[in-house]
Every structure is written in C-alpha cells, then in structure tokens.
Amino acid sequence: MRDLLTNLTQAAADRCDYADARYVRSRAESLATRNGEVDEVERHESEGVGVRVRRGGAWGFAATRELTRAGLEGALQRALEVAEAQPGAPATQLAPEPPARGRYHSPCDHDPFEVSTEEKLGVLLAADEGMRGDPRIAVIRAHHLAFSEDSVFASTEGALYEQRTVDCGGGVSATAVANGETHVRSHPASFRGDVARAGYEHFAGLALAEHAPRVADEALALLTAPACPDGRTTLLLDGGQLALQIHESVGHATELDRVLGGEASYAGTSFLSPGDLDDRRYGSPRMHVTADATVAGGLGTFGWDDEGVAARRVDLIRDGVLRGFLSSRESAAGIGLERSGGCMRASGFDRQPVVRMTNVNLEPGDAGSLADLVAATDRGVLMETNRSWSIDSRRLHFQFATEVAWEIEAGERRRLLRNPSYAGVTPEFWAGLDAVCSADEWRLWGVINCGKGEPGQTMRVSHGTAPARFRDVQVGVA
Amino acid sequence: MPESPLDLAARALAAVRSGDGAQATVTTERSLLLRFARSHPSQATAIDDRTVELTVVCDGHAAGATTNRTDADGLAACARTAQEGAEATARSRGDTDGSPGPHPGFPAPGPLRGHAGHDPETALLDPARGGTALEAAFAAATAHGAEAHGVWTAAETETAIASTSGVAVADRLTDAFMKVTAFAPSGRSGYAAAAATDSKALDPHGLAERAAVKAGFGGVAAEAPHLEPGEYPVVLESLAVGELITWLGLLALNGLAFAEGASALEGRLGARVAAPRINLSDSPRYPGTLPRAFDLEGVPKAPLALIQDGVAHGLVHDRRSAALAGGGAESTGHALAPGGSPDGPAPTHLVLAGGAAADERELCRPIERGVYVTRLWYTNPVRPKETLLTGVTRDGTFLIEDGEVTRPLADLRFTDRVLGVLERAEELSARPVLTSEGEFYGRRFATGVVCPAMRVGSLRFTG
Numbered sequence: 002m003r004d005l006l007t008n009l010t011q012a013a014a015d016r017c018d019y020a021d022a023r024y025v026r027s028r029a030e031s032l033a034t035r036n037g038e039v040d041e042v043e044r045h046e047s048e049g050v051g052v053r054v055r056r057g058g059a060w061g062f063a064a065t066r067e068l069t070r071a072g073l074e075g076a077l078q079r080a081l082e083v084a085e086a087q088p089g090a091p092a093t094q095l096a097p098e099p100p101a102r103g104r105y106h107s108p109c110d111h112d113p114f115e116v117s118t119e120e121k122l123g124v125l126l127a128a129d130e131g132m133r134g135d136p137r138i139a140v141i142r143a144h145h146l147a148f149s150e151d152s153v154f155a156s157t158e159g160a161l162y163e164q165r166t167v168d169c170g171g172g173v174s175a176t177a178v179a180n181g182e183t184h185v186r187s188h189p190a191s192f193r194g195d196v197a198r199a200g201y202e203h204f205a206g207l208a209l210a211e212h213a214p215r216v217a218d219e220a221l222a223l224l225t226a227p228a229c230p231d232g233r234t235t236l237l238l239d240g241g242q243l244a245l246q247i248h249e250s251v252g253h254a255t256e257l258d259r260v261l262g263g264e265a266s267y268a269g270t271s272f273l274s275p276g277d278l279d280d281r282r283y284g285s286p287r288m289h290v291t292a293d294a295t296v297a298g299g300l301g302t303f304g305w306d307d308e309g310v311a312a313r314r315v316d317l318i319r320d321g322v323l324r325g326f327l328s329s330r331e332s333a334a335g336i337g338l339e340r341s342g343g344c345m346r347a348s349g350f351d352r353q354p355v356v357r358m359t360n361v362n363l364e365p366g367d368a369g370s371l372a373d374l375v376a377a378t379d380r381g382v383l384m385e386t387n388r389s390w391s392i393d394s395r396r397l398h399f400q401f402a403t404e405v406a407w408e409i410e411a412g413e414r415r416r417l418l419r420n421p422s423y424a425g426v427t428p429e430f431w432a433g434l435d436a437v438c439s440a441d442e443w444r445l446w447g448v449i450n451c452g453k454g455e456p457g458q459t460m461r462v463s464h465g466t467a468p469a470r471f472r473d474v475q476v477g478v479a
Numbered sequence: 480m481p482e483s484p485l486d487l488a489a490r491a492l493a494a495v496r497s498g499d500g501a502q503a504t505v506t507t508e509r510s511l512l513l514r515f516a517r518s519h520p521s522q523a524t525a526i527d528d529r530t531v532e533l534t535v536v537c538d539g540h541a542a543g544a545t546t547n548r549t550d551a552d553g554l555a556a557c558a559r560t561a562q563e564g565a566e567a568t569a570r571s572r573g574d575t576d577g578s579p580g581p582h583p584g585f586p587a588p589g590p591l592r593g594h595a596g597h598d599p600e601t602a603l604l605d606p607a608r609g610g611t612a613l614e615a616a617f618a619a620a621t622a623h624g625a626e627a628h629g630v631w632t633a634a635e636t637e638t639a640i641a642s643t644s645g646v647a648v649a650d651r652l653t654d655a656f657m658k659v660t661a662f663a664p665s666g667r668s669g670y671a672a673a674a675a676t677d678s679k680a681l682d683p684h685g686l687a688e689r690a691a692v693k694a695g696f697g698g699v700a701a702e703a704p705h706l707e708p709g710e711y712p713v714v715l716e717s718l719a720v721g722e723l724i725t726w727l728g729l730l731a732l733n734g735l736a737f738a739e740g741a742s743a744l745e746g747r748l749g750a751r752v753a754a755p756r757i758n759l760s761d762s763p764r765y766p767g768t769l770p771r772a773f774d775l776e777g778v779p780k781a782p783l784a785l786i787q788d789g790v791a792h793g794l795v796h797d798r799r800s801a802a803l804a805g806g807g808a809e810s811t812g813h814a815l816a817p818g819g820s821p822d823g824p825a826p827t828h829l830v831l832a833g834g835a836a837a838d839e840r841e842l843c844r845p846i847e848r849g850v851y852v853t854r855l856w857y858t859n860p861v862r863p864k865e866t867l868l869t870g871v872t873r874d875g876t877f878l879i880e881d882g883e884v885t886r887p888l889a890d891l892r893f894t895d896r897v898l899g900v901l902e903r904a905e906e907l908s909a910r911p912v913l914t915s916e917g918e919f920y921g922r923r924f925a926t927g928v929v930c931p932a933m934r935v936g937s938l939r940f941t942g
Contacts, residue, residue, distance in 0.1 A: 033821060035821070038572070038580065038581050039540060039568045039571060039572060039580070040821055041821050042540075042541070042542035042543070042564040042565070042567070042568050043542070043543045043544070043545070043564075044543070044544045044545070044560050044561075044564065045544075045545040045546075046544075046545065046546050046547075046548075046557075047528075047530070047545070047546070047547045048547065048548065049528065049547065058519075058520075059520045059523070060520070060521070060522050060523060061523050061525075062522070062523060062524045062525065063524075063525040063526075063527075064524070064525070064526050064527065064528065065527055065528075066527070066528050066529065066547045066548075076527075079525050079527075080525065082606050083511065083513075083523045083525050083606045084523065085606075086606030086607050086609060086610040087513060087520035087523060087606075087609075087610050087613060088519070088520060088610060088613050088614045088617060090519040090520050091519070117567065118563070118564055118567035118568070118571075119567050119570055119571050122567065122568065122571040123571065126571065139739050139740045139741070140739050140741070176739075176741070178739075178740045178741065178864075181864075183740075183741060183862070183863070183864040262516050262517050262626075262628065262662075263516045263517075263521055264516075265516060265628040265660055265662065265668070266514070266515075266516065266628040266629040266630060266658060266659075266660045267630075269856075269873075351524075351526045351528055352524070353522060353524055355522075388861075389859050389860060389861045389869065390859055391857045391858065391859050391869045391870055391871065391892070392857060392871075393856070393857070393871040393873070393890055393892070394856055394857070394871070394873050394890075398871065398890075398892060398942055400869050400892060400894070400941070400942070402861050420862065422861065424892075424941070424942055452920065455512060455514055455522075455524075455630050455632075455917075455919070456510070456512055456524060456526070456632075456919040456920070456923070457918050457919055457920035457921075458920070459920060459921075478894070478941055478942070479861045479862075479867065479869060479894050479941070
C-alpha cells in the first residue's frame, strides 16, 4: 500500500497544486446485552483509499474501495474532475509542515479483537444480572465497544506514514419506570459508556458488574426523588458532565473552520472571531484548557493528524483568556498562524478530514477531591452524568440535563434530586468557575458520537476533567 | 457487466456455512456532495462504495458482520465472523434455561410495490451540474448583498437483500438535496432547502434568493432584539414541523419504546393525543417523498396510519419489536437494520396532512404577538417519555405583530413536548412539502418528512 500511495501522489503532482491519499482499514465491534439477553453482536470492517486534491483554489475528494493501481487512478481522476467543476475560488495557502515520516501505534496492552466473544459477553451478562431484581427496572443494558484503524498516508509534499490506533470501552445503564416517571442511570458514562484509546484493559478496568447494583438502586431512587428546584445557585459538575460542557461550549467554539464561516451551513459558526486571539476573556482565571493530541489514552491521541501534522499540545485558554484555536493547515494559514494545530481528522477512508477536537482538556486545579469540594460548598447542587444536551449554532446559549443530582447544604451531600438541568451563556458560565479539583481527580472521558461535516462524520474525542464548581448558575430549567 | 447488488447478496448468502438462517444485505452508494461557504466552494466529496452485511442466526441468537471486501475471500471472512459471533452468543446463553434466543426469524417474502424513485440523469452524478448549481446560488446571494453557504448533493443508492427465508429483493433510488444558508451584512442568516429524487427539481437560484431575502429582512441593524422567555403563539415553517415530527417518530411511535414502557403513547392508543386536525401517517409512496420498497429486513413498505383526527392509531414495528410487543403485533416494515436496530424501528416516510391555510402568511394573520420560526436546531430529548425536547431556532426567527411578520428576533431556545405542540396546533398550511435536513452519516440513507407549516397556540420558550 505504501508503494501504491507513493506512486499515486507522484502521479498527481503534475496535475494539481497539492494531493494526499489515505488508505484506511477500519474495524469496529459492538456487543450489547439487554434485559438478560444478548442484544447485539456486530463486527464492521471497511477499507479503501480517499484521494484529496487541491486545484485552482478548490478541493476535490474521491473515495474508492478498489485497491488497485487502476482503482486509485480512477479516484484521483474523479477528485480532479470534481475540483475542476466547481466555480473558481481564490487560492489559499497551507501552513507549512515538515513531511510526516514514520510509524505510530497507540498503546494497547491487550487487543480487544483478540479477546473471545464469550469472555466479553460474560462480563456484560454478569453486569446485567447485577441490575436485575426489581420489576420497576424496565430496561437494562450493558455495552462493549472496540475500534481499530490502520492507515497509510502519502502526499505530494513527500509525507509517508503508517499508524494504528485501538480504542476500547463500554458501560451499563438501568432504566426505571413507574407512575409516569422514567429515569435512567449509567456507569461510567451515559450513551454506551466510556471509551479510551487503549486495549481491552480499559474495558476490564471499568468493573461494570461491581457498579451494577448501585446503578439500578439509583435509577429506582430517582422514581421517588424530589424534582430539582429552579433558581440560581452554585453548581458542581462531575467530570463526565463537565467533559460534555467543555465539548460543546469550548471545543466546538474554538474550531477555526467554524470561526471562519466554513461550517456555517451545518455545524454552525462561533461567537469567537480571529481577532479575539490573546485578547478575549473566555472565563475565570482558573480556566486553563489545552488541546492535547499527545496525552495517553485520549481518543484524540495520534502520531499525525489526517493531513500529516504531527501530534501537538496547544493552549486554547490560559488564565481564562483565549490563546489558540483548533485548526488545519488551511485555516491556520488563513489567519496568519505559523503552524496548523494538527486537528484534521476523518472518520474513515470515504470522508475527507475536517477540523476536529483532539483531546480538549480542562487542566486540574487545587480544590482537592470531590468530597473536599462538596465540603467547601455551603449550598448548591451537584449534577452527574449527562442525559441531554443542546447549544445554539454560535456555541453561546446552552442547556444540559443530567441523570442525577444531589442537593448540597452546609458542605454535605443531602437529598437525591430527579430531572436536574441547567442553562447558561458560555462566557458568563465560565466566568463563574471558581474551583477545579486536583490532579488526583483528573481523568479522560471519551465522547464517541461527535458529529460534524457533510457528508456526516462521527468522531471519537476525549476530554480530561476533574470535578469543578461554578457560581450563580440557572438550574431547574426543564 | 458489473455484478448486481442482488447477485452479490446471493453470493454472500452462499458464503454462510452454518447457523439456522441468514440474511445478506448489500448497500451501494455512489454520491457527490459539494459544499460551499462565503460564496466559494469549500469541500467536495465523491464516494463509490458497496457494503455487505451478513446476519447469521444460531439457536435463536443473531450476530452480524459487515465488510466492503466483496471478493470470495472477503465474503468468506465476513461469513465466518458472523457465524462465530452467533455461535459464541448461543454458547454464552446455553447455560441458562436452554430455550432458544430471542431472534424472531427472518421474514418470508412479501409482495413489493414499485415506485418512481430513480432518475437516470440524477444517477450520472455530473459534477458540472453541481458546479452550475453553486454558481447560480452565489449569483442570487450576491444580488441581495449576501454570502451563500450550503450544500448541493446527489446520489444513487441501491439496497439488495437475500435471505434463507426466500427474500430476494432490490431497490434502486436517487436523491438530490440542496440547502442555502445566506448571511446578510448584518450578520443575520436565512435558510432555504429542497430535496427530491430528481436533481433537476432543485432550484439553486430560487433557494439562494429565498434564503438571502430572509437574511436581509429588517434591514441593516446588526442586533436583533431578544424576546423574553415565555409562551408565545408561533408559526412553524415546514422544516421546523418536520423536525418535531421526526422526534415524535423516534420517541413515541417506536414500537420497541412502546413495548418497554418508554413511549408517550403508552396506554393512549385509541385516545386523543393531538388536535383533531392532525393526521399523520407513514406513506412510502406519497407524492414528493423519497420512496422505498422495503425495510432493512426485506419487509415491504406499506402506508400506515399513525394519528388520525388527533387520535393515536398505530406504531411502527420491526420483527423484533413486534415479537416483544406480543398480542399479534407484526412488523410494519420499519426495520432500520437487519434484525432490527437496538434503538428500535422508526418511521422513515412520515406525512402530515395539510390544512386550510393558503400559506405561512395566512397562518400568521390571527396572531397578535408571536414568533415566526424557520427551522429548529440541535434538538434533543430532555425526557423522552414525555416527548419533551429542547432546541433553538435558527436562520430566520421573526416577531409576528398584528398578523404580520414585522422584524427579526435573536434565536430562541424552546423546551416543550412534541405532543403538547400537536395538541395546540391551530391550523396547517394547505400544501405539505418534503423537508429534509440532508444529513448523511454512515452509508447514505436519504429520508424526509412531508409536512405543511403550522400555527401553534403556544410554544414554551425558555431562553
């Protein structure tokens, strides 16, 4: 494949301003149980090559599964035709990047695709069993997920690299139904659980069966819990909900293609502008956010992004001030940056890369443990585990709901609350950040359903967080 | 002569060596999608791919495997993976009570009805046609002092299914979609979109003009005023109605959600759940829709009444949800995956009948002070069993005063129940149109909702 792609890009060099070609073999496995039965045993595999060309200011991209010299030449020709057929556009620059060369394998102790299906189903069925017993538990689900991607990349600039990534994880959930109330509780995260760039060891470490009884008990307790009151109060977020808060109100907002209007027709724009760099206050001085494609275990960790930019760690927000964007070679050059942020990612051979999050992390603070943070809070609400999310197309006005909340009074966690929700405006919300728990509480949370691009692409990204506290937040909005 | 998808499905099925039954599903996509931003082309994607999915059942336990390698070795490997998955599942459950697994078996062949959902010219996927569309959109936007953002796309897709129960069917479709988001110098945006089976039915210039006029409505004032949260009468354009109706299908009309007690229609079938003027069906060959002949289990598509005169009448089922529901329930032809999706079945051809109003303008007329909504964005369920959604308005939110649209508003967040909206529906426009968001994740599967615009007595805005 290295030779095929090298020959193809060499052949393309005289026919366009720039070309790259990516071979991708993607594998995915999804196992699930539901109410004591095996619900899903699915394995997906695809391979092909995507050819991207730049000609006369327009991009063209064509994908093929015909992995022959003729098949790839056909894709190149189609990409050129598509680029040429579009209305003329001013040629833009690509930020310079040394040609990527080498190999990268993400850390993986135990390849999940080599573990027997029976072993994985055994873990899920044991967890399922641990949530059963009460007839009010209507739906019990347990999930195992695994992904791998092998890729080869070559470009007309002389790049040639291979990389392999492996992701694995899972989770459990219990849905309790009674008297018109429906409540779901999950572990370790909602929407099929938590996934990391790691092997089977990550799934095994989730201890699903151990947590199953608690998950069911909390779902049942929610049926009779009082509703989350409305009003403005102090809000504590667990790491999982905070991960989605960062994802929606920081990650997407700092995507430079959105800032420049390139995603206005679908994902939307941003309340930020290029002139905000190094100037705009995003949040309180305790807010430090990085985009780090080098951190171990992150779903946005790699050797190179999908246009050959080496993995980087860059500041997005430092001391509460905007210091960077998530960018590509084209968008970085568009605002005069010297280098791309290395954020171009594609969800398979048949999609071209777009600016995506890598691992967008809120750096840890000094507030100790979650227990310490609760103890240091006179009055407020602690919310945990995302249930619903929505934000406007400029990433300003958001509303979230979580599975569960607890009332905090006099530094103690008190009553369980059902149907918790909160809303805010991005800079005002982050200005209220006054405490972040310490490094011991910091961990990565995987988000496996980030949608963007046309045709649509679903990307896996991670967010490192520790629980944090926000002052004067509107809660109980739904 | 290239191998047909149905022949490939038969060859894939023959690669299965064990199990109690199997289904081969072949999906082919040839597509072209041109994106544009700020009245310039931005990205263009041409896809040519074919996927084989094998579902194998062993002692009532199913497993699936998917590949796009269609040579003999690729199919054999795919078959082995599915077989091993089904056998491993059977072994995992073999130490329980010994009863077979829950897979309801593959359906017998049923009579298919044809449709006119394929246009040979659209299937050519001519990049020049797309380029011309972009030029027309840019010109129209420029004429109104606006910038155009959006997508022009066309595709030919084919689905073929062969199973050990004798199903051998194929369905070939074309679809085309264009949307334009126009931004005026004020920073405000307007939106227009169209979908069809024939790319010639799209009107790029007209779409861009509609979007640009909407963006420029109200003049050059940069800031649109904010409306205080509260309940307001609204006129929802058909795009916004289609978004709400789609969620109703996923949350409440879903036979699996109903069987598991998670549907808002639990205990309400046969009861009034919406205003008497609401008539909702799933109609796979309704004029203007994106037709299909069968679902992903090969069950023929047929019209299905869901809400008639405001009364809940039906649910959609795949074979799995029907088996779980019991009581003689059968698949209604709404499987989203071979063997049924874990999230249950869903209607893919929803049609909401029109009403008596000539157009949106007439719908506005009785409203003293209210909100005009072009489309909704980032809607998500807050409490699915209540059909409680939240989302924001986008690309054209206006104030209605004394029966007329008077000025632009800043986008608003709504938090309300879909069934509540339908209960408060006061009038509908006469002509339902095909609405689609043109989202193509994974293998392309074009869908849309045929619906009119709607006046609603009140919608709850929360921010």
